[in-house]
Amino acid sequence: MHTRRKREISVLFRLRYDQKNDTCLRPLKIRLTINGETASDYCSGIYIRPTQWDQKAQKVKGSGPLVTQANEKLAEVAAQHYEILRRLKERNHKGQGKRPTAQLVKQEFLRPGTTSPRLHQWFKTYLDYLDTLDGTEDGRSEKTVHRLYKAWEYVKQFDPSSSFLTDLTTGWGKRFHAWLQTHPDTGKRRMQKDSANKYLSHVRDAINHAIDEGYLTSNVLDKFRPKRGKNKEVYFMEANHIANLMKLSSDDPQFSAVLWWTRLMCFTGLDYVDAIRYARQPELYEYHTPYGVKIIINRTKPPRNLCEIPKLYQVNDLLAQHPTGPVDPNLADMNRHLKVIQPIIGFIGKTQDGRDWKLTTKILRKTAGPIFLRLGYSKDAVSKFLGHSSVRTTEEHYVKITSSFIDVEMERVARQQWLGNVPLRPIPVGNPYLSTPSL
Structure with missing residues (x-):
């Protein structure tokens, strides 16, 4: 039958x-x-x-x-x-x-194409999904979201007809990566290799979202992982810059407030918004240990990593002046005043591509890393202080060996040779990391 x-x-x-x-x-x-x-x-x-x-x-x-x-x-x-x-x-x-x-x-x-979306259509779907995460723990920072939208625009320019997700190849990724770096019509440099790597990674993230939604089972761009470009030069304030900063004073209330916040960020490594949170209610974030006080706070910037920061005496001095912090200028006013402060403290130099240094709130945060390292803290500890996701970030972007760094190390080794294992004592030699300058 x-x-x-x-x-x-x-x-x-x-x-x-x-x-x-x-x-x-x-x-x-x-x-x-x-x-x-x-x-x-x-x-x-x-x-x-x-x-x-x-x-x-x-x-x-x-x-x-x-x-x-x-x-x-x-x-x-x-x-x-x-x-x-x-x-x-x-x-x-x-x-x-x-x-x-x-x-x-x-x-x-x-609706033809919806079961196998075209890349730029799916990228927009991915962006809409990220918008729903705004304000949550999984949300992306405003800067990252802006770069994602820019990556979407680049995809539409490079591939106007927009390939289907299922038709993407490793070769497509290589061509897109090369196109990002060099304008095909003029041959002029559009961006550095590391920037192209970031935009390519955003496309890779959008495709991974398609995998999460069941449209794909693998990401062809995973087979193309371009090497990183030359390490970007990172600059920060040296000991002499901070010594000069600590000597500054002003009768202008707003300028004095800028100086106060500038010093707090240098000696904590907090972003401006997090520095304000801490200063307004320091008792919420301070924890006493047998060896001193530490500041424990989650960064506002995603992925909102936890920072555990030793409270230096400079921070005590600042809070003695303003127990809950002075008025906080907006970020634009902060950076505008920092432009005035920059030449006064001698923070002058040029980047590898010939541009002048700019003193910004981001530079203030970066300055904290070398301060803690010069005080003898390990890279792993400093990584935790600054809330980095990886020690590699600390090593590559916040630490560089400078002549002043070597001078401090020579002093430390020389004193240990003379004093054996006697702990180092503060020496008033103009080094703001070892002396106690007045505000």
Whole structure:
């Protein structure tokens, strides 16, 4: 006895029950069934007179060019469904898409490309998803989101027709990476290699989101991991700059407030917004240990890493002046005043590409790393102080060996040779890390 094999796909056309006797043109609905699963009825895009429709034969009755055209259209729509199912099965077999269902075939018929989105369309879907995370622990910083939107714009410029997610290759990633660095028309340098790496990583993140949603099972761009460019030069305030900073004073209340916040950031490594949080209610973030007080605070900047910072005596002096901090200027005013402070303290120099140094709140945070290192704390400890996700960040972006650093090390080693294991004592030699300058 032979059992009848169930059909993989069934495409049936039907009219609404209350339209069967109408003489006006009415839309034919599609009832799609795939492997026993039936999708809700949807429009086929074909209009007929119900009195001419043969439901059992699945065709329009009669003769004439209009009838022939309608029946040909019916066969074409059915063939479209068969082809969509074939493509979805092929992609699923390659690990590049979801298992075909009646709902997916219906979706692809009504909105072509949605079951295998084009890259720029999916990138926007990914950005919309990130927008829903704004304000949560998983949210991205404003700067990162801005760069993601910029990456989306670059993708649209590089690939105007926009490739399907399933058609992306490693070669596409290499061409995009090269395009980011050099303008194809002018041959001029568009950006450095490390910047191109970041934009490529954002595209990789968007594709990973497609994997999370089941559209793909692997990321072809994972096979292309370009090497990093030359390490970016990172600059920060040296001991002499901070010594000069500590001597500054002003009768202008706002300028005095800027000096206060500048010093707090230098000696804590806190971002400006986190420095304000701490100063307003220091008792909420201070913990007493047998060896002194430490500041424990989560960074506002995602991923909101925890900072555990030894409270230096300079911070005590600052809070003695303003127990809850002075007025806090907005970030633009802070950086505007820092431009005035920069030449006064002698913070002058040029980057590797010839640009002048700029004293900003970000530089103040970076300055804390060398301060703690010169005081004898290890790189691992300083990484924890600053809330870095990895010690590698501390080593590559916040620490560089300078002549003043070497001078401090020579002094430390020389004194240990003379004094044996006697702990180092503060020496008033103008070094703000070892002496106690007045504010």
